[in-house]
Amino acid sequence: MKIYIDENIPYAKQFFSDFGELHFFSGRTVTAEQLIDADILLVRSITNVDEKLLHLNKCLKFVGTATIGTDHIDQQYLQQRDITFNSAPGCNKISVAEYILSSLLVLAEKMQFQLVDKTVAIVGAGNTGSAVYERLNALGLNCKLYDPPLQLAGDNRAFCSFDEVINADIISLHVPKVSVGDYPTVHMFDANVLKQLNHKQILLNASRGEVIDNQALLKMAKAGLQPTLVLDVWEHEPTIEKALLPFVEIATPHIAGYSLDGKARGTEMLYHALCQKVGVNITHKAQDFVVKPAISDVTIEEIITQPILKKLIHLIFDVRRDDALFRQMIDQDDGFDIMRKTYSERREMSTLSVNAPASQTQLLQALGFKAECKREIK
Numbered sequence: 001m002k003i004y005i006d007e008n009i010p011y012a013k014q015f016f017s018d019f020g021e022l023h024f025f026s027g028r029t030v031t032a033e034q035l036i037d038a039d040i041l042l043v044r045s046i047t048n049v050d051e052k053l054l055h056l057n058k059c060l061k062f063v064g065t066a067t068i069g070t071d072h073i074d075q076q077y078l079q080q081r082d083i084t085f086n087s088a089p090g091c092n093k094i095s096v097a098e099y100i101l102s103s104l105l106v107l108a109e110k111m112q113f114q115l116v117d118k119t120v121a122i123v124g125a126g127n128t129g130s131a132v133y134e135r136l137n138a139l140g141l142n143c144k145l146y147d148p149p150l151q152l153a154g155d156n157r158a159f160c161s162f163d164e165v166i167n168a169d170i171i172s173l174h175v176p177k178v179s180v181g182d183y184p185t186v187h188m189f190d191a192n193v194l195k196q197l198n199h200k201q202i203l204l205n206a207s208r209g210e211v212i213d214n215q216a217l218l219k220m221a222k223a224g225l226q227p228t229l230v231l232d233v234w235e236h237e238p239t240i241e242k243a244l245l246p247f248v249e250i251a252t253p254h255i256a257g258y259s260l261d262g263k264a265r266g267t268e269m270l271y272h273a274l275c276q277k278v279g280v281n282i283t284h285k286a287q288d289f290v291v292k293p294a295i296s297d298v299t300i301e302e303i304i305t306q307p308i309l310k311k312l313i314h315l316i317f318d319v320r321r322d323d324a325l326f327r328q329m330i331d332q333d334d335g336f337d338i339m340r341k342t343y344s345e346r347r348e349m350s351t352l353s354v355n356a357p358a359s360q361t362q363l364l365q366a367l368g369f370k371a372e373c374k375r376e377i378k
């Protein structure tokens, strides 16, 4: 069997060598000619899998994307050709939530506010939105969820209106890219919605760039009216609107989900799907391949205040590192993609054991740490 794999899917050799001959390709430039004899195709979000890419291939049986988003896949076309498709739902949801947490802690320090005083509207209450909710709710923010499709489907959590979204102190976007149907998300934040926001609010987008009309945002920013912005995703990646950058407080090149753990989980999920498709037993586990973290234990002697939490989170992941590097790299040819490709190792909070007073264990666990109980503070 011939298996064609995006070169940026980690641990592909370890997981897939048993299935046959592996061929690696560059996700942005792969062509129909290259894939002519592929039996299995494994991609990331930068490869559009459609008729244009697959029309020369007559033997493809399985397509997998090691990502949560599936907007780059023409699933209807794959269905017509009877090609099995699997994605990796939720694989990097923890990394996205940790990106949001780091960003908010940085902003809270810079702008001198307490997270607990803020209302946050989470737009999209699926895997990533729920992971954000769990963490921010544990920190005492007033969290509101906005997700009409889920609400309609009978999800029994409390949901808010779009009016409440645009009036929240913090708005965090976690929707898929959808351009048709009853609940499209492309330009959900268009000029009309953006003009209802103000400079006291914070708007974070770690979903897909197209959810915010970037040109309308730029216009608003040039007039000095934009909310504080955290943008991980952009319209027209990798050729983004660079003029926006000076107006964005935290800017990164679509790396919110890029922890080693999240990526490895994505590969592992495709491995499981392929084992099922081919009818073989699962013999490999991501944890056999993923290396130990650089920092694995820490002790906290006090009650966790916001400054202590910021220090703790940033022992593992500090979004300012990525923001600084991005601003340096974006002017290089291919800077956006080079930074993604050479992204330095980032781990999830779950790789850190935190030894803390017993009263802090619940919070630490809700934030994703491995919490170990220490004697209570007197």
Ligand SMILES: NC(=O)c1ccc[n+]([C@@H]2O[C@H](COP(=O)([O-])OP(=O)(O)OC[C@H]3O[C@@H](n4cnc5c(N)ncnc54)[C@H](O)[C@@H]3O)[C@@H](O)[C@H]2O)c1
Pocket (backbone or CB within 6 Å): 068, 069, 070, 089, 090, 092, 093, 096, 123, 124, 125, 126, 127, 128, 129, 130, 146, 147, 148, 149, 150, 174, 175, 176, 177, 178, 183, 184, 185, 206, 207, 208, 232, 233, 254, 255, 256, 257, 258
């Ligand atoms: N920046 C990154 O690195 C990164 C990482 C992972 C995922 N993502 C993006 O984030 C998206 C969401 O991921 P997820 O794991 O939470 O997906 P998910 O499918 O679990 O949840 C998405 C939720 O959005 C809701 N939704 C759809 N249309 C909506 C609308 N118009 N208004 C409000 N809610 C709506 C859906 O009902 C669903 O509950 C992905 O599709 C992907 O594009 C980005």
Ligand SMILES: O=C(O)[C@H](O)[C@H](O)COP(=O)(O)O
Pocket (backbone or CB within 6 Å): 008, 044, 045, 046, 066, 067, 068, 069, 070, 092, 254, 256, 257, 258
């Ligand atoms: O949808 C996802 O899972 C994320 O957007 C993912 O992190 C994108 O990473 P890429 O496939 O572009 O490497």
